[in-house]
Amino acid sequence: MPDPFLTDEHQLIRNSVKEFAERYIVPIARKMDLEDYYPRDLIRELGKQGFLTPSAPPEYGGPGIDLRGSVVVVEELSRYSPTLGFITEIVNDNIVYALLKYGSNKQKEEILPKIASGEWVASYALTEPCCGTDAAAIETRAERRGGEWVINGRKIWITQGAYADIYLLFARTGPKEARHRAITAFLVRRGDCVEVSKLEMMGMRGAGEAEVKFNDCVVGDDDVLGKINEGFKIAMVTLDLARIGISGVAVGLSQGVLDEALEWAKTRTAFGKPLIDWEWIQFQLADMKAKLEIGRTVTYKAAWLYDNKDPSFILYASIAKLYTAQMAVEIARDGVQILGGFGYSKESFSERAYRDAKVLEIAEGTNEAQRIVIHRILARGLPEVEL
Numbered sequence: 327m328p329d330p331f332l333t334d335e336h337q338l339i340r341n342s343v344k345e346f347a348e349r350y351i352v353p354i355a356r357k358m359d360l361e362d363y364y365p366r367d368l369i370r371e372l373g374k375q376g377f378l379t380p381s382a383p384p385e386y387g388g389p390g391i392d393l394r395g396s397v398v399v400v401e402e403l404s405r406y407s408p409t410l411g412f413i414t415e416i417v418n419d420n421i422v423y424a425l426l427k428y429g430s431n432k433q434k435e436e437i438l439p440k441i442a443s444g445e446w447v448a449s450y451a452l453t454e455p456c457c458g459t460d461a462a463a464i465e466t467r468a469e470r471r472g473g474e475w476v477i478n479g480r481k482i483w484i485t486q487g488a489y490a491d492i493y494l495l496f497a498r499t500g501p502k503e504a505r506h507r508a509i510t511a512f513l514v515r516r517g518d519c520v521e522v523s524k525l526e527m528m529g530m531r532g533a534g535e536a537e538v539k540f541n542d543c544v545v546g547d548d549d550v551l552g553k554i555n556e557g558f559k560i561a562m563v564t565l566d567l568a569r570i571g572i573s574g575v576a577v578g579l580s581q582g583v584l585d586e587a588l589e590w591a592k593t594r595t596a597f598g599k600p601l602i603d604w605e606w607i608q609f610q611l612a613d614m615k616a617k618l619e620i621g622r623t624v625t626y627k628a629a630w631l632y633d634n635k636d637p638s639f640i641l642y643a644s645i646a647k648l649y650t651a652q653m654a655v656e657i658a659r660d661g662v663q664i665l666g667g668f669g670y671s672k673e674s675f676s677e678r679a680y681r682d683a684k685v686l687e688i689a690e691g692t693n694e695a696q697r698i699v700i701h702r703i704l705a706r707g708l709p710e711v712e713l
């Protein structure tokens with residue numbers, strides 16, 4: 327069915343990601359979850375196909391498609407592996423956009439092609455043990471010593487953090503009381519000063535979640551992204567985009583659950599007829615579909631607004647994130663219910679999706695953080711946005 331927010335090109339992208347996913351992701355998605363297996367080769371393959379950084383322009387090794395295109399990529403990947411959709415949206419929306427918007431030519435030329443091809447694994451390192459939602463309170467410090475920057479601190483829940491070759495890291499470059507006015511973004515390459523400890527998570531397994539310690543990591547002025555003390559703005563701008571991307575994960579994951587539930591309801595019988603002939607199951611499936619289409623539409627609308635340089639994309643990014651995260655948790659729960667015991671077993675996609683879905687209410691800004699943004703815009707109007 328055509329979608330008013332998408333073009334024929336987006337549909338072609340969807341078809342090619344689907345083909346890729348069926349060939350390369352389906353055989354490995356379960357292993358990723360069961361063994362917390364990080365699929366390094368598959369990440370390279372995603373890069374080769376242009377799916378890892380859909381928004382990187384061709385001169386930097388990507389296909390250079392718009393935000394809607396990247397949402398479609400993330401959505402289709404998440405239908406089979408929410409973990410891979412999650413990784414892709416972080417790399418594309420949090421990291422590639424930050425480099426494109428704030429990077430020097432040297433940084434873009436050196437780093438973007440390596441991330442786009444999958445040669446380098448990149449992580450976004452904002453959250454710390456002290457603070458996630460209150461990101462302006464971060465404690466990791468970058469101190470000026472002899473013309474260089476020396477970084478010390480700890481980051482936590484860092485996706486791909488265990489395997490990253492480069493971190494987009496946010497550190498304090500002034501007093502704690504200055505909060506967001508004294509935070510700078512740095513590009514820190516993996517070296518002996520970086521210590522990683524893998525973390526066991528409930529879902530999104532295989533994403534290489536880690537705590538990452540930076541012990542006297544020395545970087546130069548060339549590794550500062552954007553301007554000194556203006557890193558918080560970079561973090562917030564990329565989070566706005568990532569909220570749209572992660573909504574794509576929620577939509578794809580929910581579609582995967584609905585597909586599985588529908589197929590199951592058609593083939594499973596109870597009391598002499600297929601489940602789908604029972605009205606309660608029909609209503610359940612109808613509710614899942616209705617929620618999914620609302621979530622998909624608001625996600626595409628947010629991306630369309632961004633692609634059309636409309637500042638209200640910020641409001642819709644938070645609405646999409648809030649709605650689709652809750653939607654994914656509900657749809658995954660209902661999917662498990664329709665599948666019965668099979669839904670509770672590791673054999674089903676819905677069991678994995680139910681665990682994966684929960685993080686959508688936490689990462690890239692919690693549900694509560696989205697409500698804060700939405701309320702702030704309601705009360706005070708849209709903030710100034712650079713597009």
Ligand SMILES: Cc1cc2nc3c(=O)[nH]c(=O)nc-3n(C[C@H](O)[C@H](O)[C@H](O)COP(=O)(O)OP(=O)(O)OC[C@H]3O[C@@H](n4cnc5c(N)ncnc54)[C@H](O)[C@@H]3O)c2cc1C
Pocket residue numbers: 416449450451452453456457458459460482483484485486527530535685688689690691692693694695
């Ligand atoms: C699987 C996973 C992957 C992640 N990947 C990354 C990554 O790659 N990079 C990265 O930097 N971070 C990452 N994160 C971290 C994530 O962004 C944070 O967990 C999130 O922002 C919440 O921060 P927190 O965990 O410190 O919770 P807190 O900020 O401590 O919040 C705890 C609870 O309090 C609520 N709360 C906080 N403040 C308020 C308020 N003012 N009003 C009402 N309620 C409030 C929150 O909504 C939440 O429910 C990841 C997290 C997970 C679980």
